[in-house]
Amino acid sequence: MTPKDPALVQASKAMALLLRHDPAAGGISLDAEGWTPVEALLRGLQRLGHPLDRAALDALVAGDAKTRYAVSADGARIRANQGHSLDGVALAHRAAVPPAVLYHGTVARCLEAILREGLRPMARHHVHLSAEPATARAVGQRRGTPVVLQVDAAALQAEGAVFRRSENGVWLCDHVPPHRLALLPAG
Template identity: 60%
Template sequence: GHSVEVDLGLPPATPPEYLYHGTVARNLDAIRAEGLRPMNRHDVHLSPDRETATRVGARRGRPVVLGVDAAAMHRDGHVFRVSANGVWLTEAVPPKYLRFPGPH
């Protein structure tokens, strides 16, 4: 459900064309099927650049950086907010907006 304190009073913002999400390879099958979900947080956290996303993913193993077509999500009505430390927040990212890296 939606509760008022979740968004910390952050106003909706227009995201850059692409945002990035750092994860690890073992999560990819679930992400391909379900997209990015907030899990135990209120929002999915997205980074404005690949370097930050890589650092986030590296906390949990060998990082994999996913691209998010934030401009298309925004056009389709998804709401984005940006926190004071530059992290972008959105409720969820459906699989169709995700760009997976090619095979390594």
């Protein structure tokens, strides 16, 4: 299967569902840090109509440009690197000092609420930020014409905000207030 193979794309979406939002949909469970046995995930994907063998799963994980998933060192367990909406799953991302400026991609229809309320995690555990505007633009583009917001991470951290960095380089925080946001000009 190639990365653009529709079956692989659908299997990846099913993995995100099981590893981030609804493990019960595939009859699996996650531990407190989001791990589940690889064999359980493969059975869960089969239940959802997305059969993969271990080689195909490994190729999907390795070929994921956003490195959404991590496999344990012994190869027996798998988890999503971030983006969970489940209670009871809290990945142990260590606090880290962010770059002075981070970015968030969104779409124009969300901009008014964001500029009024700031960035909130919504159904997820954290607000997701990126170190490059191009990455934020790509994130926003998934839902329409992208809008990129610049986050004054240095000032926010000085105010006491805690930043964490996931294994795949996504910066996480609890909230970004509107006074720490600026609209990045298109381009």
